[in-house]
Amino acid sequence: MTTFALIVSTPPTDNKTHTALKFAQTLIAQEHVITGVFFYHDGVMNANQLVQTPSDELNLMVAWQEFNQQTNTPLHLCITAGERRGLTDSNDDQYNHNIAPNFTISGLGELVVLTSQADKVVQL
Amino acid sequence: MCTLHLIRTSAFADNKLQQCIALLEESDQIVLIDDGVYNVNHNLIDSVSNSISALSEHIQARGLSSNNIKQMSYTDLVKATEKAGKVITWQ
Amino acid sequence: MSTHQVKHYAIVNTTASFDSLKGKESLDAALILASYEMPVSLFFIGDGVYQTLTSQNAETIKAKDYIATFKALGFYDIDDIYVCSESLQKRGIKEVNVLTEGQCCSNERLKAKLKQCDIVLTF
Numbered sequence: 001m002t003t004f005a006l007i008v009s010t011p012p013t014d015n016k017t018h019t020a021l022k023f024a025q026t027l028i029a030q031e032h033v034i035t036g037v038f039f040y041h042d043g044v045m046n047a048n049q050l051v052q053t054p055s056d057e058l059n060l061m062v063a064w065q066e067f068n069q070q071t072n073t074p075l076h077l078c079i080t081a082g083e084r085r086g087l088t089d090s091n092d093d094q095y096n097h098n099i100a101p102n103f104t105i106s107g108l109g110e111l112v113v114l115t116s117q118a119d120k121v122v123q124l
Numbered sequence: 125m126c127t128l129h130l131i132r133t134s135a136f137a138d139n140k141l142q143q144c145i146a147l148l149e150e151s152d153q154i155v156l157i158d159d160g161v162y163n164v165n166h167n168l169i170d171s172v173s174n175s176i177s178a179l180s181e182h183i184q185a186r187g188l189s190s191n192n193i194k195q196m197s198y199t200d201l202v203k204a205t206e207k208a209g210k211v212i213t214w215q
Numbered sequence: 216m217s218t219h220q221v222k223h224y225a226i227v228n229t230t231a232s233f234d235s236l237k238g239k240e241s242l243d244a245a246l247i248l249a250s251y252e253m254p255v256s257l258f259f260i261g262d263g264v265y266q267t268l269t270s271q272n273a274e275t276i277k278a279k280d281y282i283a284t285f286k287a288l289g290f291y292d293i294d295d296i297y298v299c300s301e302s303l304q305k306r307g308i309k310e311v312n313v314l315t316e317g318q319c320c321s322n323e324r325l326k327a328k329l330k331q332c333d334i335v336l337t338f
Contacts, residue, residue, distance in 0.1 A: 004205075007336070010215075016132060019157060019182075026201070041236070041240055084236070108243060111247070111248075115222070115224075121334045122211050123213040143229060143261045146322050147325060147326050147329060210335055211335075212335045214229075
């Protein structure tokens with residue numbers, strides 16, 4: 001068993017994000033442990049609940065949520081990168097909290113913790 | 125320990141593969157994934173003596189054949205990352 | 216008490232300064248790593264070398280001037296900065312025009328420096 005930290009920097013509109021998900025699923029299937037998936041750059045958009053995916057296409061936000069539920073792998077979101085891209089955890093009147101459940105609101109400090117604790121780091 | 129290089133873009137579109145090749149050590153391994161699999165037909169690949177593989181699913185999805193390049197599954201890719209000292213992603 | 220191990224990080228910049236947020240978000244990551252007392256080495260290769268030009272003026276195009284922070288990297292204990300000589304040469308940039316904190320290096324030296332790092336993040 002090896003521990004991995006994953007960094008996802010591509011949005012749900014890129015097929016590359018499916019690669020990241022499948023890689024994560026394969027790690028678990030091989031009985032490895034993922035200390036966490038850290039969503040950075042455009043990767044944070046995977047947590048946006050307001051994204052509408054056509055029903056005949058893979059909804060990556062839902063897929064990441066299922067991955068979290070099935071494997072208990074933490075999904076960390078860089079909130080600074082998120083806010084720049086329209087994500088908010090605020091419930092103020094003028095805002096509408098739009099970060100999907102199962103994603104943990106974090107900062108770059110979490111990137112340091114996840115990657116330094118893992119045996120291997122893979123950026124996707 | 126060797127480094128595993130993940131190439132995610134086509135060298136017909138950008139120079140990530142070229143940047144990777146410039147920094148390759150003898151024992152390093154290259155895996156082509158995503159649009160990086162288009163590099164199976166790029167002549168830059170011919171100049172490299174390192175081990176090169178391509179993710180089978182991504183080759184098939186794009187209607188390519190891998191010529192002389194080995195194909196690997198996700199399971200193989202996980203095993204390769206496990207063995208590698210570190211992974212560098214070129215995207 | 217620290218919950219993490221000390222690892223040596225390489226931050227490899229391959230994109231030019233302003234078109235995307237990559238340069239800015241890469242620097243943010245480098246500064247946080249350094250603030251957690253992780254050794255950090257910065258590399259500039261390919262179009263990434265454009266980030267190191269001293270004559271840039273972000274304000275002209277209303278871009279965030281994160282480049283100014285490069286001058287303060289020593290304050291964050293980031294002293295290992297390597298700029299790819301070959302990439303500079305290909306782009307017609309004289310080594311005197313890049314940030315003085317950076318060392319211009321051959322590919323061989325870049326390889327040797329990368330080898331010393333435990334984790335490599337590319338931007």
